Amino acid sequence: MPRQILWFRRDLRLGDHPALAAAAAEGDVLPVFVLDDALLAAAGDVRRAALADALTHLREATDGALVVRSGDPARILPALAAEVDATAVHVSAEPFPYGRRRDDRVREALDAAGVAFVETGSPYAVTPGRVRNGSGDRYKVFTPFSKAWLDHGWRAPADDPETLRWCRVDDLGDLPAAPAVEADIPTVSEASALARWHAFLDDDLDDYDTGRDVPGDDTTSRMSVHLKWGTIHPRTMLAELERRARGRTGRRMQSLLRYRTELAWREFYADVLWHAPHSDWRDLTDALAALQYDEPGDAFVAWQEGRTGFPMVDAGMRQLLAQGWMHNRVRMLTASFLVKDLHVWWPHGARHFLDHLVDGDIASNNHGWQWTAGTGTDAAPYFRVFNPVLQGQRFDPDGEYVRRWVPELAHLPGGTVHEPWKAAAGYDHGYPERILDHKEERAEALDRLQATKR
Ligand SMILES: Cc1cc2nc3c(=O)[nH]c(=O)nc-3n(C[C@H](O)[C@H](O)[C@H](O)COP(=O)(O)OP(=O)(O)OC[C@H]3O[C@@H](n4cnc5c(N)ncnc54)[C@H](O)[C@@H]3O)c2cc1C
Incomplete structure (x- = not known):
């Protein structure tokens, strides 16, 4: 069967991974992560340390097959495809402005080499850009978006591949060194994501509706870290919430629904940015364009x-x-x-x-x-x-x-x-x-x- 590359980005896990399932269905899979200077330059030491941790765990999870390369993905991926004779590079679709531009370049470079670029799923329950109002436009306000998002619904978590065989190259490439950071950051791995998620469900979900606003209690889920790195997929979480909703009433149900609404905020902001890529570092609206600000001092x-x-x-x-x-x-x-x-x-x-x-x-x-x-x-x-x-x-x-x-x-x-x-x-x-x-x-x-x- 033809070989496939799985290019990991914000999806550093193996479970509920639609792009991995798609790749594994086609042949042996070479797992790859590219250390892209453009992204690393924008990340502080804390995120670099988290990434190093996540990649260490991912290499273990792939039985040591994860290849790590540094540089421009548009150069590295076609070269790796040629090295292992892969017919396709599989990814989770990336909706953010830089990722979209980069993926266009990578797709072009792979096209030129006769290698397919296959997007399956995304880091969201509903891929940004999909939820639209009756006129086909984006939602500008959260509440109607969240209702339409619920109506749209999402697929069940992806099954594990029936067979998953990693293919290997001799030069795996070094894992990035983790910068020393003073911050006490959590372990970023699929196992720690699932452990954290279940601890939250068992201990704190029932009181989330009121507890979420009390910083001293520290009872929110702290799943943002895992959602950021994709050590868990939000659909895994939503499916579990649905299971736990059965038989729930009153305050416990209210808390569960509130938690789902918070996940919808994450989806909403990704959708807003997908439609308005300029709003990453500039005002989304020009309502306050004339406001006078002070320089930071x-x-x-x-x-x-x-x-x-x-x-x-x-x-x-x-x-x-x-x-x-x-x-x-x-x-x-x-x-x-x-x-x-x-x-x-x-x-x-x-x-x-x-x-x-x-x-x-x-x-x-x-x-x-x-x-x-x-x-x-x-x-x-x-x-x-x-x-x-x-x-x-x-x-x-x-x-x-x-x-x-x-x-x-x-x-x-x-x-x-x-x-x-x-x-x-x-x-x-x-x-x-x-x-x-x-x-x-x-x-x-x-x-x-x-x-x-x-
Ligand atoms: C100024 C500002 C900056 C923020 N920066 C980030 C950021 O860089 N990364 C980030 O993930 N969140 C950010 N948030 C949103 C929110 O503060 C965090 O998601 C939340 O505090 C993470 O902790 P938790 O996982 O325990 O949240 P929980 O209360 O347990 O919520 C569960 C999940 O819902 C999502 N969520 C909750 N609130 C929001 C929200 N307001 N917007 C979007 N998603 C939400 C997150 O994915 C979160 O993990 C920011 C909010 C503000 C006001």
């Missing part, structure tokens, strides 16, 4: 380092540095603080997040930022400015989250951590004073908004 560095003097903001920024991850509620708050208190354009913050997030994903990140900044789809109105103290008091009422990440405030009891300026001993352990007056900066943000309308 010392205050931006204080924000990056978690030294703004606002406990909830600082806790989030320090969690990001310590774990390569931040709770969603605090991602929204820290993003709002940068855009509306420091008046810095969202791409500066989005870049910092992508440099440090192990789940850093251009669609969810950059559209999460745009949601907060009011420049994206489904935008939170620009005039809604998060109050960093009230957010802390509401979502971290006992102050647990802040005490965990800001040791200079660990001596303050309960919710008093959110206002160290009111506590006699608030600054005894070196916590910095506030770098700005939130009330003033909120007014400034609203003035700037007004100015765009004149």
Whole structure:
């Protein structure tokens, strides 16, 4: 049977892998990963370390057959196809702007060599671009998208191939060295994805609807890391949710449905980016094109380092540095603080997040930022400015989250951590004073908004 190449990208697993199933059905499979400078240059050390980990596990999972090459995939894949005499290169379709451009080039190069480029499935339950309204247009707002996404539905998880034989080359290529990182990042492998998923289902899914907003409880699934690297497919998760929905009622059902809705946000943002590739680093809409921003300066560095003097903001920024991850509620708050208190354009913050997030994903990140900044789809109105103290008091009422990440405030009891300026001993352990007056900066943000309308 003719040999096939499986080019792994954001699908670093073997289970529920439609492209692997398609390749294995055609012949022996050469598993390949290409270290593409264009992507590596945009990834921070944390993501490079996660990738190195994931590839180490993938090589083990492929019985040592995984080939790793560095350079331009449009040159490497035709050469490998010639080396093993493969008739096709199989992939999961890539919907993001860079990946689409790269895949066009690779397809062309393979065409010229007489090798097929076969796309099967994607890293999403529904491939971006497929969910359309009655007129065939994209959805601009989340809620109707999520309903149409549900109506569209998705296939069941792919079966394991009936036979899977790896083919091998002598020169496997070195796995990338993992940069040393201070952040404590999780293991990125298919086994750890499944273990994490089942632990979440058993321990925390039932209370997800309310628990998801409490950063101190830390009960969200943390599956974003695995979805980012494709160590699990979202359809595996959705199929399991469907199984567990049977017989569920009340709060438990509400929680399950809420979790499915969060997965739909990931699909929505990928769909938005598929339709509007310019929105990766630019405003999706021009609604705020005239808004005046400030250049990032010392205050931006204080924000990056978690030294703004606002406990909830600082806790989030320090969690990001310590774990390569931040709770969603605090991602929204820290993003709002940068855009509306420091008046810095969202791409500066989005870049910092992508440099440090192990789940850093251009669609969810950059559209999460745009949601907060009011420049994206489904935008939170620009005039809604998060109050960093009230957010802390509401979502971290006992102050647990802040005490965990800001040791200079660990001596303050309960919710008093959110206002160290009111506590006699608030600054005894070196916590910095506030770098700005939130009330003033909120007014400034609203003035700037007004100015765009004149
Ligand atoms: C400014 C900002 C930046 C963000 N950057 C990223 C990013 O780079 N990568 C990323 O995966 N998510 C990002 N998010 C979305 C969200 O914060 C994370 O997906 C979530 O915190 C991951 O933790 P979890 O897996 O425990 O989430 P859970 O609450 O357990 O949610 C389950 C899954 O649903 C999806 N999801 C949940 N909320 C969102 C959301 N708002 N948007 C898109 N998908 C969502 C994720 O895939 C997540 O893993 C960002 C949000 C904001 C506001």
